[in-house]
Amino acid sequence: MSGTAARDAIVVEGLGVRYGDVRALVDVTARIRSGEITGLVGVNGSGKSSMLAAILERVPHEGTVRILGRKPAEARREGLVASVPQAESVDWDFPVTVRDVVTTGRFGRMGLLRIPRAADRAAVAEALELLDIAHLADRQIGELSGGQRKRAFVARAIAQDAELLLLDEPFAGVDRSSEARIVAVLRGLRERGRTVVIVHHDLSGVAELVDDVLLLRGRLLHQGPPDEVLSPERIAEAFGAGAAEER
Numbered sequence: 001m002s003g004t005a006a007r008d009a010i011v012v013e014g015l016g017v018r019y020g021d022v023r024a025l026v027d028v029t030a031r032i033r034s035g036e037i038t039g040l041v042g043v044n045g046s047g048k049s050s051m052l053a054a055i056l057e058r059v060p061h062e063g064t065v066r067i068l069g070r071k072p073a074e075a076r077r078e079g080l081v082a083s084v085p086q087a088e089s090v091d092w093d094f095p096v097t098v099r100d101v102v103t104t105g106r107f108g109r110m111g112l113l114r115i116p117r118a119a120d121r122a123a124v125a126e127a128l129e130l131l132d133i134a135h136l137a138d139r140q141i142g143e144l145s146g147g148q149r150k151r152a153f154v155a156r157a158i159a160q161d162a163e164l165l166l167l168d169e170p171f172a173g174v175d176r177s178s179e180a181r182i183v184a185v186l187r188g189l190r191e192r193g194r195t196v197v198i199v200h201h202d203l204s205g206v207a208e209l210v211d212d213v214l215l216l217r218g219r220l221l222h223q224g225p226p227d228e229v230l231s232p233e234r235i236a237e238a239f240g241a242g243a244a245e246e247r
């Protein structure tokens, strides 16, 4: 495997994911740079979530992944990676408050007994404020709207204070104000040199937010800055004819 340059946050080589006979992703080789916001973009079923899951080694995969030069399990153990799941993958009936959810972001920094210290409580309070959900802190997570839940999970990732943040569809099912809040938080992370990877299933707002795009359709079609990758021809290739006009 070739070396990892200092600016590479994630390096994948020959990444492939299959579920039984379904090949979700084939032979993706790519580098995701540190300190940038990168978008994994493509239609439903194009393999975006599978790529994210493979990067985190949550699904069996072919090929290699390095996160900040480490194996994914090691990077996760060291608390270098925080992730925000797709809403559908969360059990909302679980009786926990919003504060509990955000506090789990600090678990890696707490001792075995998981007793929050002042620094943990401060980080949780700050993340709740940042996402504008401090007033919901004592509510059950299952009682929240989709957008509020998404904010809670982004707050959890923020509280973790990881080098890398991976978000699966952070804007799906959220209103404009939640979207604007999340966008501001992601830009704030970039300003602090953190790396952000988002999965996004359409083109709305992508060009304004991300520095780099990976256009997927079962494999990596193109990677580069949005003004280069999101050309009408390439959008048609990824999304089908007619998609470019919808931007």
Ligand SMILES: Nc1ncnc2c1ncn2[C@@H]1O[C@H](COP(=O)(O)OP(=O)(O)OP(=O)(O)O)[C@@H](O)[C@H]1O
Pocket: 019, 022, 023, 024, 042, 043, 044, 045, 046, 047, 048, 049, 050, 051, 201
């Ligand atoms: N657990 C699974 N079992 C079987 N097939 C799966 C599973 N997860 C995903 N797939 C299939 O793999 C392919 C890629 O799915 P994936 O969820 O990675 O796409 P996606 O681009 O994230 O889609 P979406 O935008 O709808 O979230 C699809 O054909 C999907 O049906």
